[in-house]
Amino acid sequence: MASGDEASDLGRDSGGFLRWVELTDDGRDRSAYPFTLPVVAGLRAAGRLTLDPAVTFLAGDNGTGKSTLIEAIAVAAGFNPEGGSTNFRFSTRATESSLGEHLRLVRGTRKPRSGFFLRAESFYNVATEIDRLGVADGYGGASLHERSHGESFLDLATHRFKPHGLYLLDEPEAALSVHGCLALLTRIHDLTQAGAQFIIATHSPILLAAPHARILQIEPDGTIRHVDYDEAQPVLLTRSFLVNPQRYLRHLFQDGV
Template sequence: MELGSMNQYIRSVELHRESISSFDRYPFCLPAVRNLDNLSLHPNVTFIVGENGTGKSTILEAIAVAYGFNPEGGTKNFNFSSMDTHSDLYGCINLVKGVKKPRDGFFLRAESLYNVATNIEELDKGERGPRIINSYGGRSLHEQSHGESFLAIFMNRFGGKGVYILDEPEAALSPSRQMSMISRMHELVGRESQFIIATHSPIIMAYPNSIIYEIKEDIQAVKYEETEHYQIMKAFLSNTQGMLDILME
């Protein structure tokens, strides 16, 4: 599937299979990685969805690290590390880039947001010029709830003409905040931004100008209504009591 144009920042992801010594070890043993060849990315929004443990965050992390982001999140200027847990998949993929270069970028992970917030405060202690936190809304991220700090980064730090890679943003956001995220994401797409998002959220993945890759035994492009997440949520909301009766038998 050829989606990319020469004008988008990241056109596709290629797995260098010849550089992998064994597909029996993690993360290469994951079906999603084992069957990965070439993944074309949407110029606006690419979603990677699937059950826990299928490898969607592993693939997303590899894309982010291969692009130059810190494995725990932040901009390309962040180089802190609280624990080295990222896989070496990033060294076995190639990112096919377009001719345009982004002016901005961020790798945002709900699970390591605390570490990003801490690093910002540590950097600001040694800064004599404008504080870094000013570009995040001016208020310490540690003085806000998890969801508030996540949204503060999304609303204030993301400025457009950027590559934004998000790992399970719904972990920090309520349903109404997820809708706010869609609205802001649409604004940023209008400012020449590209998003790559791993998510479980049927709300977030409803964004229309996008492609959804669903991971099962391999990675396939699917329509929104075909995703397992959408079908399960629709079935539950359409017949809540019936579903609860089955679950609690």
């Protein structure tokens, strides 16, 4: 699991395709979105966000800016804002923030042979574009619309994700069952063993268990902490709930259960 030594985190020599992320042009207006997000304040305070050469997770509560940062890194790396590979250039509705224009990506010496940005909320649009381009053969041989949401996510990871690739995933667990999360965890592990790099925003305690992953937890005040698996918020809360769900239900429902 990830080490909790934040000081060594900043000095680690990352051998991935992306080594770290930092803000540029700090003279901008900080009172407007997306620069009001906790993660942007945390990135500014830290100076850089060091990425693991294999797997980096962004964890934290809703509203801390995990998805916005993943999207911004993807845009800065040349991916389509709605998802897909660097060759996808469709646009259904431009909703991405301007944060990607203010990020500097420090790259490693290797170049990825493949890559993909999986954005759960707009994956329907990506599947439609794959059909329009007539490239479904590279995604399992049939239209992703002909499979369930979860099946299409797993088919993407199985057939489209390749060794020596750069993959940015925004809450991939959104469509997956527990078994699906375990299958994706296995695929991530196999690909990192073959030289792939993943950056993933997630709430899933299952995905966070990826061996040797770097877990960066974004706190509500913007602090970005490098935490162990057992310290990660999704793990702590899920464990606590499963041990005694009635305690939580009594607190949530004042009329009792």
